[in-house]
Amino acid sequence: MKQITCPHIGRRPLSEFVFGGEVRTPPKAGDASDGEWGAHVFHRDGAPGIKREWWYHGPTGTWFILRRDTRTDEFLGALDYGEARHRP
Amino acid sequence: MPFRLLKLAITGAENEPRFFDTREDLKPSYDVVIIGGGGHGLACAYYLTRDHGVTNVAVLEQGYIGGGNTGRNTTIVRSNYLTPEGVKFYDESVKLFKDLSSELDLNIFYSTRGHFTLAHTEAALRTSRWRAEVNKHYGIESEVWDRDQIAREVPELDLDCGGNTPVLGALYHAPGAVARHDAIAWGYGRGANNRGVEIHQKTRVMGLRINGGQIIGVETDRGFVATEKVISMVAGSTPRITKMAGFETPIEIHPLQACVSEPVKPFLDTIIVSSGLHIYVSQSSRGELVMGASVDPSTLHSTRSTFDFVEGLADKLLDLFPFVAGLKVTRQWAGMADMTPDFAPLMGLTPVRGFYLDAGWGTWGFKATPVSGKTMAHTAVHDRPHDLIEPFRMTRFTDYQLVGEKGAASVGF
Numbered sequence: 438m439k440q441i442t443c444p445h446i447g448r449r450p451l452s453e454f455v456f457g458g459e460v461r462t463p464p465k466a467g468d469a470s471d472g473e474w475g476a477h478v479f480h481r482d483g484a485p486g487i488k489r490e491w492w493y494h495g496p497t498g499t500w501f502i503l504r505r506d507t508r509t510d511e512f513l514g515a516l517d518y519g520e521a522r523h524r525p
Numbered sequence: 526m527p528f529r530l531l532k533l534a535i536t537g538a539e540n541e542p543r544f545f546d547t548r549e550d551l552k553p554s555y556d557v558v559i560i561g562g563g564g565h566g567l568a569c570a571y572y573l574t575r576d577h578g579v580t581n582v583a584v585l586e587q588g589y590i591g592g593g594n595t596g597r598n599t600t601i602v603r604s605n606y607l608t609p610e611g612v613k614f615y616d617e618s619v620k621l622f623k624d625l626s627s628e629l630d631l632n633i634f635y636s637t638r639g640h641f642t643l644a645h646t647e648a649a650l651r652t653s654r655w656r657a658e659v660n661k662h663y664g665i666e667s668e669v670w671d672r673d674q675i676a677r678e679v680p681e682l683d684l685d686c687g688g689n690t691p692v693l694g695a696l697y698h699a700p701g702a703v704a705r706h707d708a709i710a711w712g713y714g715r716g717a718n719n720r721g722v723e724i725h726q727k728t729r730v731m732g733l734r735i736n737g738g739q740i741i742g743v744e745t746d747r748g749f750v751a752t753e754k755v756i757s758m759v760a761g762s763t764p765r766i767t768k769m770a771g772f773e774t775p776i777e778i779h780p781l782q783a784c785v786s787e788p789v790k791p792f793l794d795t796i797i798v799s800s801g802l803h804i805y806v807s808q809s810s811r812g813e814l815v816m817g818a819s820v821d822p823s824t825l826h827s828t829r830s831t832f833d834f835v836e837g838l839a840d841k842l843l844d845l846f847p848f849v850a851g852l853k854v855t856r857q858w859a860g861m862a863d864m865t866p867d868f869a870p871l872m873g874l875t876p877v878r879g880f881y882l883d884a885g886w887g888t889w890g891f892k893a894t895p896v897s898g899k900t901m902a903h904t905a906v907h908d909r910p911h912d913l914i915e916p917f918r919m920t921r922f923t924d925y926q927l928v929g930e931k932g933a934a935s936v937g938f
């Protein structure tokens with residue numbers, strides 16, 4: 438099985454993770470119209486490429502942001518959520 | 526037939542008529558260009574000519590016809606969906622399927638089997654009852670069966686699932702069927718070609734040319750083609766095409782895997798789906814078990830197969846049919862499923878004038894091939910969505926009019 442390397446927890450099998458979707462920045466509350474919110478919630482840049490994604494590690498209850506190539510399924514590095522907040 | 530074969534072995538097959546003509550050159554312009562030579566694209570071309578007399582049409586296919594999800598699917602055809610919009614739409618498709626062999630003058634091996642969606646929990650049983658009521662309201666054969674009825678019809682099934690998650694009942698849909706997927710693509714392709722449509726294989730669309738919000742042509746790896754109407758019918762490649770068009774949709778691509786076993790004596794003449802175990806199985810006319818599960822959990826633009834899939838599927842299948850434990854899996858493959866958040870398709874007009882979308886077919890679009898072709902042809906010709914597909918418009922996500930089909934489509938196929 439595929440292994441993913443993350444900060445703190447090291448190399449862990451894919452089966453311990455849950456995919457949480459692409460990282461997207463929400464519009465500013467109050468400023469956005471209903472349509473803009475709908476687009477934020479539902480629309481995606483679904484085209485292939487290198488994406489920043491949410492991944493949840495079940496056994497430790499930790500969210501990570503992983504970079505992944507969605508053409509080849511290669512994982513290209515990870516940040517934990519705390520770190521990611523300071524690095525856009 | 527054997528004599529003919531012998532003759533061809535001696536004289537060669539060069540002068541034999543082909544299924545459809547393989548043209549060399551693209552014309553500089555067409556009235557309609559269809560991107561994607563899967564079942565949907567070829568059906569649409571067929572209905573453009575048959576119902577609307579539009580014959581100056583090109584179908585552009587980057588690989589070979591039917592080589593996308595059409596040729597990779599497990600061919601379940603049914604109409605026992607959950608929403609009235611879905612039920613009416615898929616029922617029209619089932620009706621078209623029934624006449625398709627004579628319509629296309631090609632045996633599509635349409636085989637009505639009966640379709641069971643097993644419920645292992647009270648919640649699943651409740652969804653089954655809900656579906657049965659909606660279905661019956663629209664005149665579709667669909668009813669909830671108890672354990673005794675299932676046992677009589679499918680005696681091989683272990684209703685106790687080895688004690689793990691016993692079956693409580695099932696939604697039974699008598700018209701559930703399977704058909705030959707390649708025949709659908711080839712039959713529609715030949716029918717369209719006979720009426721003048723050009724089918725260009727190995728022709729990839731690389732870009733869209735848009736002027737003032739109106740489509741004016743497509744860039745291909747064989748040059749530019751001018752046209753004022755483009756219909757995108759590319760299933761798993763949809764986000765690449767909508768990116769060329771400059772807008773986003775909710776579609777995300779997940780691999781969907783399937784496999785077949787070695788052929789064995791027929792023992793299963795129905796289609797068995799388990800919503801709780803997330804697997805489904807039918808037996809092909811050759812005796813193979815055709816098996817599948819839900820989509821892979823994360824997005825991926827690839828048709829790679831995994832061992833994890835077969836392992837997970839076998840584990841669940843043995844709960845239902847313990848005696849197949851010794852069967853070997855002979856082939857496995859994957860397609861790219863274009864998933865939507867509400868498990869209903871995206872069809873109709875787009876922000877670009879003259880550019881129409883037929884997508885969001887996920888794990889469930891084979892059964893929709895005839896009706897999608899028919900309604901998309903109507904939509905492109907009239908520049909107005911056909912009544913049956915109006916609820917599937919892409920703007921439903923920004924005006925919060927979703928068509929919640931998940932309860933009937935997530936593993937149901």
Ligand SMILES: Cc1cc2nc3c(=O)[nH]c(=O)nc-3n(C[C@H](O)[C@H](O)[C@H](O)COP(=O)(O)OP(=O)(O)OC[C@H]3O[C@@H](n4cnc5c(N)ncnc54)[C@H](O)[C@@H]3O)c2cc1C
Nearest residue numbers: 561563564565587593594595598599601730860890891892
């Ligand atoms: C394993 C599996 C099992 C399934 N089982 C079922 C089932 O039991 N029942 C059911 O109803 N549905 C099922 N489905 C879903 C079904 O297969 C699809 O929804 C349906 O076949 C989509 O048909 P299509 O013609 O739209 O797409 P495709 O058949 O995928 O055709 C699209 C074509 O577009 C071409 N293309 C893409 N990009 C370009 C480009 N840039 N230029 C030119 N050509 C391009 C591709 O090469 C492809 O041939 C299953 C799918 C899979 C993968």
